[in-house]
Amino acid sequence: MARAQLFGIPVSPGIAIGSIRFMHDMGQNEQRHISPDDALQEQEALRTAATEVRASLAQSMANVPEELAEYRDVIAAQMELARDPKLLNAALARIEHKCICAAWALRHTVEELCELFRSMDDPYLRDRAQDIRAVGLRLRECLTGRQPRDRSQSPSVLTAEDLSPADVMEMDLNGVLGIITVEGGPTSHTAILSRGLHIPALVGVTGLLENALENETVIVDGLSGCVLLGPDEEDLARYTARRDEYALWENHTRRNAHWPAEMCDGVRIRAHANLESADELDNFASSGADGVGLYRTEFAYLKGELPSEEELFREYAEVASRVAPRRVVFRTLDVGADKMLRAQASLREPNPALGLRGIRFCLRHQGIFRTQLRALLRAGVAGNTALLLPMISSLGEVQAVRRILRELHEELLAQNLPHATNISLGVMVETPAAVMICDALARECDFLSIGTNDLIHYLMAIDRNNRHVSYLHDPLHPAVMRSLKRTIDAAHREGIGVSVCGELAADPCGLAILLGMGVDALSAAPCSVPGIKHMIRQLNAVTCQELAHSILMSTDVRACRHMAYEKLHQSLGPELAFHTNSLLHQGQP
Ligand code: PEP
Numbered sequence: 001m002a003r004a005q006l007f008g009i010p011v012s013p014g015i016a017i018g019s020i021r022f023m024h025d026m027g028q029n030e031q032r033h034i035s036p037d038d039a040l041q042e043q044e045a046l047r048t049a050a051t052e053v054r055a056s057l058a059q060s061m062a063n064v065p066e067e068l069a070e071y072r073d074v075i076a077a078q079m080e081l082a083r084d085p086k087l088l089n090a091a092l093a094r095i096e097h098k099c100i101c102a103a104w105a106l107r108h109t110v111e112e113l114c115e116l117f118r119s120m121d122d123p124y125l126r127d128r129a130q131d132i133r134a135v136g137l138r139l140r141e142c143l144t145g146r147q148p149r150d151r152s153q154s155p156s157v158l159t160a161e162d163l164s165p166a167d168v169m170e171m172d173l174n175g176v177l178g179i180i181t182v183e184g185g186p187t188s189h190t191a192i193l194s195r196g197l198h199i200p201a202l203v204g205v206t207g208l209l210e211n212a213l214e215n216e217t218v219i220v221d222g223l224s225g226c227v228l229l230g231p232d233e234e235d236l237a238r239y240t241a242r243r244d245e246y247a248l249w250e251n252h253t254r255r256n257a258h259w260p261a262e263m264c265d266g267v268r269i270r271a272h273a274n275l276e277s278a279d280e281l282d283n284f285a286s287s288g289a290d291g292v293g294l295y296r297t298e299f300a301y302l303k304g305e306l307p308s309e310e311e312l313f314r315e316y317a318e319v320a321s322r323v324a325p326r327r328v329v330f331r332t333l334d335v336g337a338d339k340m341l342r343a344q345a346s347l348r349e350p351n352p353a354l355g356l357r358g359i360r361f362c363l364r365h366q367g368i369f370r371t372q373l374r375a376l377l378r379a380g381v382a383g384n385t386a387l388l389l390p391m392i393s394s395l396g397e398v399q400a401v402r403r404i405l406r407e408l409h410e411e412l413l414a415q416n417l418p419h420a421t422n423i424s425l426g427v428m429v430e431t432p433a434a435v436m437i438c439d440a441l442a443r444e445c446d447f448l449s450i451g452t453n454d455l456i457h458y459l460m461a462i463d464r465n466n467r468h469v470s471y472l473h474d475p476l477h478p479a480v481m482r483s484l485k486r487t488i489d490a491a492h493r494e495g496i497g498v499s500v501c502g503e504l505a506a507d508p509c510g511l512a513i514l515l516g517m518g519v520d521a522l523s524a525a526p527c528s529v530p531g532i533k534h535m536i537r538q539l540n541a542v543t544c545q546e547l548a549h550s551i552l553m554s555t556d557v558r559a560c561r562h563m564a565y566e567k568l569h570q571s572l573g574p575e576l577a578f579h580t581n582s583l584l585h586q587g588q589p
């Protein structure tokens, strides 16, 4: 195969060199008409395939390591789908009515269902298309007689249209050098899973299946986002050296993860971790983070049944006590937009990202909110905790929460239940409205936390799921830069601390600018914390201030990007290439 270069979205850093291994059978789709007499036989083949798929998923579930326990739920949902009448009955009926083979009937049914789910407004339901496709691929492989995967195969780069956690669990994890897929975004299962496993990965690689060949050598650059198919000798030598340098650098940052994040001129920054569940506490411990800057509490709610106060209390108390004496900032329930409660689906909001999400949902459904707040207040005695309110757009929302907290305090007192009194309360600044009233919010709260992931989307008026406008997602846009500066200054004028907990905190350029603007703390995924701390130790406050100042003075995004690159290259040297550098490379057309 001739040398070819493809591009994707880097979602897990590092470099992998290995041979391509297709996760799924990429053979021709079977497309066979049958006689009516053969329909029963084809239907039976499909039922047998469904039984086999459920058994293989159960096997994958058993292989899920403890640190990835949350993926058991995803696999369990796929097992349910493999018996779902919507999928199976529709395919069985199609065999009979259209007189076509089982594989063909299945493909039509899966495509139809995926299309239906993809067109839904509700992002929770939209994501189900990913699971339907995954189950469909497994069924197809059973029907076409694919041999079960040999888990002992030599190390390789997993290549697929899309991967589900069950697919990855089916492999010998030590044998997966890298992952490349056509589908998926930065928050897809593939992305989260590969980061958790420290496997270099790229998603959204266009042209992958048309160009890649099984067993062909491939280089996956999870830093710059490039895939090299059929590399030549020179590529191999260059990337082998780069891979080894990166591994050394990563080991070094992890070994020194517990050193303080202190800039060359003595300015200290707190580097915190963002956690999604208590399962990540081991990752937190090895990350060297100074505390948990954002504990996302949605996970317990997205499993179906609403969790009880006792369940939540146990989860929060475990996290608080294991992180103590360091602080955990628990963000109250932020459902809506890309994270939906099943009950919300019935609302059928035309645009959920601008709908009843975060604090709006909680103030409307106070029963759910009060249960969570009671659990959080009670867990407050187990460690050092704070509360953070998402999606705030008015002062009234914060005042309403303060009133509820006072009532709950009286209630818990009357019930003789130990709980935190005077718990620190902060708000997420992630809407343009919050930026405009950040001075008033800073007077009402104990700290601010800037959620750049949402803030950038809401400032630029772009839908997270709309590829056509994704080019506008540019953190260096003056509207974003000015909003950050305005918020940081307002917090400091009111004498409170301000942190940034969106992805921007892990980007070298974003990080340097934020430090230059005077942010007090940064919070990012545990795997990014050692690299962030290492980077902070090589920067100096004055250089960062100069950079932030020049960027705030300019409206030319290209020039800003160039300027940031120059400054960072001076401070970090070749190490700059070891960060994903998304901000330095992206840009408007
Ligand atoms: C953010 O919006 O930046 C943030 C940290 O919250 P989430 O990604 O959970 O919406």
Ligand code: MG
Residues within 6 Å of the ligand: 390, 430, 451, 453, 454
């Ligand atoms: Mg957010």
